[in-house]
Amino acid sequence: MKVLLRLMKYLRPSTKWVVLSLSLLILGTLIDLIAPWLLKEVFDNGIAKKNTSVILGLTLALAGIQVIKSFAMFLQGRSQELVGQNVVFTLRKQMYEHLQKLSFSYYDKAKTGQLMSRMTGDIEAVKNFIGFGALNMVGGLLTFIGTIIFMVIMQWQVTLLSMSTIPLLVFILFRFNKKVGPAWGQIREQMGRLTTTLQENISGIRVVKAFAREQAEQVKFEKRNDENFDTNMERAKLEAKAFPMMGFYGGLTFLIMIWLGAYYVAKGQMTLGTFMAFQWYTWGIIWPLNMLGWQINIMQQAIKAAPRVFEVVDTPIDISDPANGGIASAPIKGNVTFEHVSFHFADQDQEKEEGILQDILLDVREGEIIAVLGATGSGKSSLIALMSRFYDVSEGRVLIDGVDVRDYELDGLRRKIGIVPQETFLFSASIRENIAYGVPEATQEQIEWAATKAQIHTYIESMPFGYDTLIGERGVGLSGGQRQRVALARAILMDPPILVLDEATASVDTATESAIHEELLEVMKGRTTFIIAQRLSSVKRADRIIVLDQGKVVQQGTHKELFEQDGFFRNLFEMQEAASVG
The missing domain is CATH 3.40.50.300 (P-loop containing nucleotide triphosphate hydrolases)
Structure with a gap:
């Protein structure tokens, strides 16, 4: 839930487009709910009474609202895509900017392939949910509730009896959601490993060929590819079990409604128009629940992908400008002093292991x-890296013109x-x-x-x-x-x-x-x-x-x-x- 709430914050810059999409969605849902009622009137007040003017008027009304719905769906689709693209743009921008600010110590451990996977595939998964899945879930819920209300008003006995299989369908959805989440988590992680293997092979292709290790690298890639394939097939197996059962119970709901409706029409407790409308309305119950399976898929992809993106965005920046903005570096002359400087990597046990640099005393004059x-x-390269603050000293100070490098404005220091x-x-x-x-x-x-x-x-x-x-x-x-x-x-x-x-x-x-x-x-x-x-x-x-x-x-x-x-x-x-x- 925390992940979803955090993702929703990225919708704020697109509030007006979200409101527009939601308004058009509600309009489309109302049209879907009104259309079967108009069909009922065609049968009950038009055909039954042989009133051709009513038939023509209601038919034209059905055609008109369908035109309105089509136009609304066009605008809604554009708005939804704009919302999704804005989220992708913001997330990628935020992640890229943060990557630029992270120090060398982060990149010493980070895998390029994993970062590329998070910047592309994971953010795309988030976009699919934010820009498409979330709003469609809302639309499905509105359609489901609205359909039940309309059906209950028309004929509550047939409605309640027809919905006897719905709890079974909901139970299947619940179990599917519980299992498919971990599956998508494994898929996102394995995709990162697969990308890492590919990136390393392409970057090191000269070394691979120099040592005639093409076959070994191919085996390594095939292993990653097989793992990804197997995990995707496990996820597909979950879908193969859940979706047909959902379709079966949905079809059973439709059959029960036809049998009960026909029975009630025969007994004179339900009009033929209401029976025809119920056939249309039944899909307003079945369709949202069936589509919910796919929307759960999209949601779970986003829920598992988003933390991988946030993990990068939330990584602390350990080297940055001083709180006051730092000292301007324009007048730097070039006097450099290493004052009892020691340096350990962040994950190194400073008490048990000797550092990369230990108690360096050095005074270098301008020129x-x-x-x-x-x-x-x-420790030669580490000595130089401390000067530019690629890393910060563990002990002591590095001074340039008598000023601790940690007190300089960072970009200005590095330009000098x-x-x-x-x-x-x-x-x-x-x-x-x-x-x-x-x-x-x-x-x-x-x-x-x-x-x-x-x-x-x-x-x-x-x-x-x-x-x-x-x-x-x-x-x-x-x-x-x-x-x-x-x-x-x-x-x-x-x-x-x-x-x-x-x-x-x-x-x-x-x-x-x-x-x-x-x-x-x-x-x-x-x-x-x-x-x-x-x-x-x-x-x-x-x-x-x-x-x-x-x-x-x-x-x-x-x-x-x-x-x-x-x-x-x-x-x-x-x-x-x-x-x-x-």
Whole structure:
């Protein structure tokens, strides 16, 4: 009931259309109730009395109200669809906006396929009930009650006796509603898993083919597909049991009414017109109850789908602007301080397990170039992520220009930190749009300047459509190195006071890397720069090198100072020197 009440709140913006739909529904229901009564009058006051004028008048009246009903149904259908689409629009907008506000910690656990299933199929199920099922249930109820009232007024004995099978029909509906709800819950969940499997396979198709795992992936998908098929068949079995029985009892009601009606007409206790009207009215009892089975289906889909949508919408936003709106970030210069910073993931036991970062003390001056080295899993990327508030520190503070990053206005803070991530992502758009993603108003000259600094301008110019060349999803159509350089140009174009290069040249050859670093010298001038790298060639121009190991700063100094010490840096230097000689 709570789910239904919450869904009804989404009807408020469309109140006038709901009222219009309901009014037209009531009008259509009244016409359906009046029509059999007019038929009764045709027989009793027209045919029985051989009054042709009454027959003609009542027939024309029947035709007229049917025209009115048809027009009302047209308007009602349009209004209902508008209400449903407004609900879908609002729900999708609300869910998408909320997804944009959720932090990295949410996406670390969330499955893309599940989110896609909720954004599409689940919201569509809600729309079907709100825009169609709910109002039709109301219409069915009004028709059922109104029909009984009209029939009782005309001939109450036949009415009550004919309805003797209705309790059995209602009992079947009750049992069906009780069982079909859990079935639809399983179907919605399994559809999410099926979508997740499909999404992962398409996203990782290169890995699948590289390891010749097509058959294994097909087996995995078939398993999910079989589970979905079996659950749908279980739900279909429930329908196959319930709907024929409902049809049987409905037909039995009709047969009882014919037998009793004919008997009462023969005894002179019921007119022929009333008997004819009762045949029409009987469907006003049977049809709403039979249709209720389908409407219960629609309702249960919505009841099981809506919580999956609300689960996303209700997820707390753990990283957001301060209550006062935050400090404007326009004057940021680039002084960065890590003050006894520790970081644990939200689900990590901070007392039993060591964190990703532990008691980091680091002071970076404006314009300084800092290289961050360390083995995989040492916490290099996490250190940088805390600066942009992709995550919040567990202990300590990260300060930029002496201000805690949690006190800055969030969007403004992130616009001041240009990041070239380790995992390059490009959108399905033109190269121009990808480079200008952070600065959509950038001129062609500015875009070309950034591309030149990233050593990608010449290649783009050689393409058939230049900067207007469309690239596929995730940058398909470009090599790994080219994608990285486009991402580098995207960060450079933002002209941020703080620049982060997270393995930004890992996918390019050493000659291109050297050329990029020569161009970056001018870009990095006067800009605080963090370089996360594995190759020492990437960090030789750094003012200072920070070495992380298991979340702690174990070495810190210049290239020369660290080379003179035993430790990770010199070991890495010697390994790379040996590799280059070999």
